[in-house]
Amino acid sequence: MKLSQALANLWRRARWWRFCLLSAITLTLIFVLFPPERGTDTGSLAALPADVRYAVPNPASGTVAVAHASAAGAKAAVAPPAPSPAPTTAAAPTAKPAALVKPATAPAAAPQTQPQVAQIAMANVSPADTLSGVDPTQISRTAHGVIVVKGFSIQLPPGEWMTLSHGEVKGAVSGEKLILGRIEHKKLLGLVEISAGRTLDLSKNDFTGLEACAPGGGQDKLSIHCEVNTPNVAISAWLIGHMFTPPLAQWANKSIKIDPMMRAAAGDLAAKGVTYDQDYVQVNFARRETWGYLQVFYYFDPSTEGIASSNAMSFGDTDWAVDRIKHFPEKQAYVEKIEGWASKQWPDFKRAFDEAEKG
Numbered sequence: 001m002k003l004s005q006a007l008a009n010l011w012r013r014a015r016w017w018r019f020c021l022l023s024a025i026t027l028t029l030i031f032v033l034f035p036p037e038r039g040t041d042t043g044s045l046a047a048l049p050a051d052v053r054y055a056v057p058n059p060a061s062g063t064v065a066v067a068h069a070s071a072a073g074a075k076a077a078v079a080p081p082a083p084s085p086a087p088t089t090a091a092a093p094t095a096k097p098a099a100l101v102k103p104a105t106a107p108a109a110a111p112q113t114q115p116q117v118a119q120i121a122m123a124n125v126s127p128a129d130t131l132s133g134v135d136p137t138q139i140s141r142t143a144h145g146v147i148v149v150k151g152f153s154i155q156l157p158p159g160e161w162m163t164l165s166h167g168e169v170k171g172a173v174s175g176e177k178l179i180l181g182r183i184e185h186k187k188l189l190g191l192v193e194i195s196a197g198r199t200l201d202l203s204k205n206d207f208t209g210l211e212a213c214a215p216g217g218g219q220d221k222l223s224i225h226c227e228v229n230t231p232n233v234a235i236s237a238w239l240i241g242h243m244f245t246p247p248l249a250q251w252a253n254k255s256i257k258i259d260p261m262m263r264a265a266a267g268d269l270a271a272k273g274v275t276y277d278q279d280y281v282q283v284n285f286a287r288r289e290t291w292g293y294l295q296v297f298y299y300f301d302p303s304t305e306g307i308a309s310s311n312a313m314s315f316g317d318t319d320w321a322v323d324r325i326k327h328f329p330e331k332q333a334y335v336e337k338i339e340g341w342a343s344k345q346w347p348d349f350k351r352a353f354d355e356a357e358k359g
Contacts (some may be wrong), residue, residue: 134273143160144158149196151356157190157300163180165262173197173205179261191299192299197293206232207232207235218239221322225237234288235287239283245280277301278312279320298342307330
């Protein structure tokens with residue numbers, strides 16, 4: 001019997017054999033025509049940078065810094081961290097940030113927990129907790145209303161005032177120096193600079209008078225009010241001038257001549273990421289007698305009342321210079337307003353000095 005006849009007889013008689021053969025042929029055709037897809041997991045790696053692109057690790061502080069945070073503190077000593085580049089393909093694992101590279105044994109879903117870690121770290125240092133916008137961990141002490149320094153009660157303008165620098169004076173006098181700043185939304189709106197002390201050794205308590213109250217002095221002052229200016233006896237005066245701030249941006253450069261206390265305050269502002277305008281109007285209250293001294297500088301920011309200053313290269317080139325302010329009526333009116341405030345505060349300042357002597 002031929003093979004073909006044997007197969008034909010088997011086909012007719014063996015129903016189960018015929019069914020199995022047809023099933024095998026059918027499954028083979030399906031497998032060949034419609035092969036199953038083989039997963040390569042190429043999309044998961046590409047999605048990782050998109051999930052965490054808003055935060056990058058900050059190794060200096062151990063916390064997570066926001067990559068798109070406000071640049072208001074551009075003058076700060078520490079620059080904001082650069083955002084991590086996103087990979088262009090799934091086959092480029094080297095484009096992922098180092099902190100997000102997963103170990104070979106870790107499951108694919110493990111890096112997706114990184115955004116949750118960022119939220120926890122940021123919750124510990126939230127600048128939104130204060131009106132100043134400054135990280136609360138960078139704020140030492142604040143004051144409002146009246147502050148007492150070496151027994152002198154000093155009136156502060158309205159607002160919350162943050163300590164920027166502090167120092168002591170030793171020798172013939174026991175003194176203290178303090179600079180406070182009013183900061184809102186990481187911008188400096190005002191300063192108060194205080195120097196106060198009491199005489200310990202009268203034999204060494206020599207002091208000169210105010211240069212601005214001397215004949216021919218005060219050429220750079222906007223207003224001068226001198227009551228007494230006798231060296232080694234008494235000083236009683238108040239003056240109005242202005243401060244040109246660009247040198248403060250070079251606080252770290254020791255070759256730039258800056259008062260040590262103001263240099264320390266400028267460094268503190270830089271560390272806090274606080275910005276400041278070019279010009280501030282300055283009020284100087286000064287009292288001194290043989291037993292002690294008190295001098296307070298108040299600095300006011302004209303921009304708080306919408307008064308802008310032209311960019312200048314030096315103190316004498318500003319709109320607030322004595323020989324230039326006459327060209328700016330709005331600035332003259334602002335100085336007159338500050339002068340009115342100072343004239344009302346001056347009696348209280350003198351009273352505080354006298355009461356400190358009795359105390």
